[in-house]
Amino acid sequence: MRDGFDLAPGRLNLFIVRATRRIEGVAARLSEASLPRFGMIATVVIAGSVAYGIAYGGHTNELLDDFGQPLGFGIDQVGVHGNSETSEIDVLQTLWQTGSQTLLSLDPTKAREALEAMPWIDRASVSKIFPDRVDIKVEEHHPYAVWQTGDSFFVVNREGKKIVPYTPGRFDNLPVIVGDDAAAAATSIVDDMESFPELRARVAAYVRVGARRWDLELKNGVKIELPEVKPIDALTEVVDMDRRYTLLERDISVVDVRLSDRVVVRLTPGAVKRRNERLAERDKLLKRLRKEKPV
Known part of the structure; x- marks a missing residue:
């Protein structure tokens, strides 16, 4: 049983003979109608291929190619347009992997799906x-x-769709986003940073925290902790403070603007150590002065 037909060898031959006679009849009528020779040949070839495909079942593409090749329907020219990251050779190899050798067997939908499965290709169209x-x-x-x-x-x-694994070199100027859900949410912060070009150039990474908010890690090691709500408003305040007091160039580790009514600045460990040393020296000086004070 093949595609609903149960044909013994003798009946199979009879089926093919009858199909061929019908095709010859179609060809004669097309000739009498003075259709272009190409249209007549194409119609005959397709009709014959369908008949054989039904008879044998499961081999339609091969039969279409067998008919189409000697009649000039082989895929001899392929035009590729719009590719930049994808090489033309890779596109051609993907097309050949569909298994079609002629236009008669080529399924544009399957070819398009195969092309869109390639890493760099977002959309594709295939025309015969x-x-x-x-x-x-x-x-x-x-x-x-x-x-x-x-x-x-x-x-x-x-x-946030993955294109290719990153290797240092070509894409070093792209913003770096960190976190499990960072890729899908990146536009919410990266696009808004266009308003702060000077600060944007100093960002080493955008870190997603708790799937709710962002931290900005600057190239000099300073971290800006942004709030979940209205992060750009908070960032505007940081930029203003930096312009007025060179805040982000000082010996600090964190600028915390998560609270709407205050800015919290944390010193680096080195700055804390130096601050403690200065306080200790001041205490010593005060003690000495007290001792030296006349009675």
Whole structure:
């Protein structure tokens, strides 16, 4: 039983003979109607292929290719458009892996799905141009950020979809985002940082905290802890303080603006040590002065 037909060898041959006679009849009528020779041949080939495919079952593509190759329907030309990160060779290899050798057997939908499964390709379209050409148009992902999740790094697009693993070099200028859900939420902070170009250039990483808010880690080691609500308003205050007092260039480790009514600044361990040393020296000086004070 194949595709609903149970044909013994003798009945199979009879089926093929009858199908062929019907095809010949179609060809004769097309000829009498003065249709272009190409259209007549294509119709005959497709009809014949369908008949054989039904008869044998499961081998339609091979039969279509067997019919199409000698009649000039082989895929001899492939145009690839829109690719930048994806090489034309990789596109062609993916097309060949569909198994089709002629336009008759090529399924544009399956070819498109295979192309869109490639790392850099976001969308693709596949068009058959008879007799022997395939036209492929692709839209590639645009790299948006480098995402660190655990010990792994990936180049991602605006939607947070992984494109390719990150390797140092080409994408070093992309913002670095850190955290399990950071990729999907990155636009909420990275796009808004366009308003602060000077500060943006000093950010080493955007760290997602508790799937709720962001910390900015600056290249000089200072961390800015932003609130969950209205983080840009808080950041505006930090930028203003930096312009007035060079806050972010001082010997500090953290600027905490999570509370709306205050800014908390924490010193670096070295600054704390030096501060304690200065306080200790002041205490010694005061004690000495008290001892030296006349009675």
